[in-house]
Amino acid sequence: MIRFTRRGLLATAALAAPSIVGAQGAALRLGVLTPLTGAGSFDGPRMLKAMQAVTNDINGAGGILGRKIELVVEDDETNPEAAVRAAHKLVDVDKVPVIMGTWASAVTTAVAPVCWESKTFLTTVSGADSITHLPHQGYLIRTQPNNQLQATKHAEFIIRHGSKRMFILAIQAPFAEPTRKYLTEMLTPHGVTVAGSLIYDKDKTSYRSEVDQALKAKPDLLYLNGYAPDVAVVLRDLYRAGYDGDRFCQSYALTAKALEELPKEVTQGVYTVQPSADVDSAAYAAAAKRLGIATPDSYEAQATDWISIVALTIAKAGDATGTAIRDSVRKITNSDGVKVYTAVDGLAALKQGKEIKYSGASGPCTFTDIGDISDCKFRYNRVENGAFKYLEVS
């Protein structure tokens, strides 16, 4: 039989009190699933760092809903099978309301059903158009522009640039064929001939035969739609073949690290493009300062935006569940409220009862109904003497 004494009750209350206070202040756990090993291991850790930096800022300013944010990090190993296991751990053990950071399209497509079935929100950089068409019920947003938006903007640059004859060398990936299609549709009416295209397999040590085939078409511009490892090989082979025309690729395919490793002659004059905020965007400047990097790349900017959007949405909804994030995210991203450029400023404005619109480091961050961004600027660089030289943002 249990006997209640006044002293006993007091003691119990005294013991329980800190744990109740502790429960109110218990950290809010948010999931991060980026590639830390495998093909994505160059971008994954940097995206994670960007999210950690914003988290530190938010926690420094008092957290959200009176709680500190704690990021629970798992490695997706750039492999769909391993990523699904990791996602199950985040969802079922850590009970996170959101998973941020999937990178490869196959990984995102594999992880997405785990997320929407468990009502967990997913934010991604994967570019395959098919991803936002999955039956995700709103539990997914993508900050990376889809193929159509990218190809349209690239085509506008190529037309302005004055190229006349283009050849496309692309890696076997989900974006290869749609990008070719959109580019051809956009360029042909403006007098730019797409002289041909070919798709190559990844991880080859030489692309000499592909390069020979491309050069037979006598292009004055090569559109290199690949990843960093293969584009480095292609650029070398182009140099060896004596090609002196223009080359155009995504910034993730020619990274700062690759510039250090490749001879200057090989990379001289290559044009790179990345989705970008306005150069004078306050959010981008804040991200650069926070990370201590002069020009954060597109992935770092997008990761900055995910954690900021998620934190602001949770604060706005007053509830940290995946469904609350899904239902309220557009009140932060698609609203007509006061523009804010960092999570901390946004949280302060929300506290004052203001409506806010988060405008991000990667772009305006306005989402369509299926979770794609509706518009985005692009930043163009040209490699000069082994370093990126800023050309324009448009």
Added chain:
Amino acid sequence: MIAYLTAMAISAGIYALLALGVNLTWGMAGMVNLGLAGFFAVGGYVSAMLTKAGVAIPLGIAAGALAAAATGAGVALITARLRADYLAIVTLGFSESVRIAAANEIWLTNGSDGIAGIPGPWRGTLPPQQFNLVFLIIVVAVLIVTFVLLQRLVHSPFGRVLRAIRDDEDVAGVAGKYVLAFKVKAFAVGAAVLGVAGALYAHETSFVAPDLFAPLLTLNIILALVAGGVGNNAGAVIGAVLIVVLLEGTRFIAPLLPFLAPAQIAAVRELLVSGLLLVILRVLPAGIVPEKIST
């Protein structure tokens, strides 16, 4: 936590089926099969495409198994004259060929986008947690049936001939056994088991894509079999469970190493898994459950 354990038990069950399939060709018949991801893919893709077209799931799985078996027989015929290392290289090449074909034949497989939205048994009508539980029961049932059938095979005259071929092909031939036919049959049956595993995986995750069938999976299964004990079905199952426990268990070391960055922890995990396997093989060279050699 229960939901997580259920999902991981399903993974372990599918790994166990894969290890059993490889054990039949490698452990019993002595033919190293590094092409397991290829047969896994054939089973997964065939069942995915058929069930998306409206075929019932059990029929889809059966068709996946048959397609994998037919592919297995074909590979066995092509590689009839190859042994040991050479066979290993060619079968690895086969699985890469399947992966690259799946990435390029967009009209058939939807290319590197993969096939999403594959139906699962009562998916959508059951809540996710119960779906997982039902799926676990299905996987365990299939695993038990496969295990019992393969055990019977071990003790049958067919199994004895396979072991004779493994130990000395020429002697088996001299004894009047038609070696090639036995090899083809062993490869076909082993591939069928791999195909079933692939089909089950496709229906569980609802998604197949070429990237799923990368060599990493092959490596995990071969390690499972070596650690568990090549030539022993119980060893194959135990090894598969062990691999999943190691892969998943190492996730939980992160809180113990707060001074390391997550990318370093990811590397430590890989180091731990390989280190533990090395220790197992150093202490138990024939695996955890060595094959019983009956005289």
